[in-house]
Amino acid sequence: MSKQYLTAHTVDQAHPTEIFSLAPTPTSLFSASGSSALRIHTTTDPTFPLQQTIPNAHKLGCHHVCTARGGAGHVAATVGFGGEIKVWTCKDKDGNVGGEWTLQWETTPSSNGGKNAATNAPGRGRSVGGDVWAIALSTDEGFLACTTSDGRIHVWDLAGRECIQTYETGGSSGGGSFAMAVDLSRDGRLTASGHESGAVYVFNNDAGRLVYSLSGLAKPIRAVAFSPGGKLLAAAGNAGIIALYSVDHGEHVGNTKPSSDRPAWITSLDWNYTGDYLLSGALDGRVKVWDPTRGICLATHSETDGALWSVRWLPRNERALAPGMSKGEMFCAAGASRSISFYREATGS
Numbered sequence: 001m002s003k004q005y006l007t008a009h010t011v012d013q014a015h016p017t018e019i020f021s022l023a024p025t026p027t028s029l030f031s032a033s034g035s036s037a038l039r040i041h042t043t044t045d046p047t048f049p050l051q052q053t054i055p056n057a058h059k060l061g062c063h064h065v066c067t068a069r070g071g072a073g074h075v076a077a078t079v080g081f082g083g084e085i086k087v088w089t090c091k092d093k094d095g096n097v098g099g100e101w102t103l104q105w106e107t108t109p110s111s112n113g114g115k116n117a118a119t120n121a122p123g124r125g126r127s128v129g130g131d132v133w134a135i136a137l138s139t140d141e142g143f144l145a146c147t148t149s150d151g152r153i154h155v156w157d158l159a160g161r162e163c164i165q166t167y168e169t170g171g172s173s174g175g176g177s178f179a180m181a182v183d184l185s186r187d188g189r190l191t192a193s194g195h196e197s198g199a200v201y202v203f204n205n206d207a208g209r210l211v212y213s214l215s216g217l218a219k220p221i222r223a224v225a226f227s228p229g230g231k232l233l234a235a236a237g238n239a240g241i242i243a244l245y246s247v248d249h250g251e252h253v254g255n256t257k258p259s260s261d262r263p264a265w266i267t268s269l270d271w272n273y274t275g276d277y278l279l280s281g282a283l284d285g286r287v288k289v290w291d292p293t294r295g296i297c298l299a300t301h302s303e304t305d306g307a308l309w310s311v312r313w314l315p316r317n318e319r320a321l322a323p324g325m326s327k328g329e330m331f332c333a334a335g336a337s338r339s340i341s342f343y344r345e346a347t348g349s
Contacts (some may be wrong), residue, residue: 005346014039054101063079069137071222074090074141077137078135128347137211139188147181178222186226190205214245217235241268244256266282277329282307288332307335316329330343
């Protein structure tokens with residue numbers, strides 16, 4: 001069995017530099033790059049026009065942007081190469097949804113987690129320490145998880161603007177392996193992190209403790225992703241394969257089948273909304289759709305020879321974007337080419 005996806009549209013030169021991260025909302029797509037500006041394209045029009053540019057969002061560029069998977073799409077978070085975290089909202093001062101995205105609050109590297117950690121808000125939280133890298137939002141948009149270069153994982157309460165949980169992977173003094181990836185389960189109960197050492201950890205946010213230390217991949221982990229139902233955790237990176245773990249039992253339940261003897265590093269993972277398919281992007285410029293239960297690749301697209309840094313499924317539309325287009329699933333990919341490519345499921349696939 002295979003699935004067919006067609007190129008729906010490509011936004012050429014979407015950024016002046018490499019695009020490092022994508023994050024969808026129900027009606028739009030955030031993109032972040034080595035340039036200082038964030039860009040937002042609408043996903044309800046077949047040409048995916050530019051909806052908003054946020055200039056000077058991160059002076060040194062932005063390496064991660066996230067929105068809530070399955071969420072309302074009212075909150076986004078970004079991390080810049082300067083180490084600052086910024087939280088954005090499309091709500092006005094009265095709490096009404098709509099309009100342009102604006103900065104809600106931010107933290108700086110020198111004050112992460114401590115007093116006045118959040119701009120214009122006193123923080124009761126603890127010191128974050130280490131350079132912030134990956135981020136993930138909970139589905140209810142109330143909590144933000146972030147990782148650091150010294151192996152720590154922090155969970156922020158966005159309403160209180162404070163760090164409420166810190167997980168150590170290298171002892172109380174830090175010194176853990178670089179935490180390169182993070183994800184929150186849809187119910188917000190679990191946090192998963194992937195590390196340069198190849199380690200994968202799962203933490204219980206309610207109890208504030210480590211649940212599992214998972215084995216299976218000995219090379220750096222660049223992406224982790226909980227399935228929508230919270231039953232599986234996918235992890236991938238320099239090994240070039242995707243490892244699957246049972247969240248209930250902490251067991252390594254399978255791997256995807258590599259396409260060659262030397263598969264490319266996998267940089268990005270994302271589950272579709274039903275959890276039936278898994279999307280991956282790699283350094284060889286190929287985006288793949290996988291059947292996680294059988295570990296086989298169902299579709300491959302290669303629009304560029306350059307690295308893909310981010311791939312994401314788009315929330316399912318209730319109507320076709322244009323005549324002749326189905327209401328099937330769509331996904332997008334971006335990376336070194338500086339362009340964003342959108343793909344749609346072929347009619348009848």
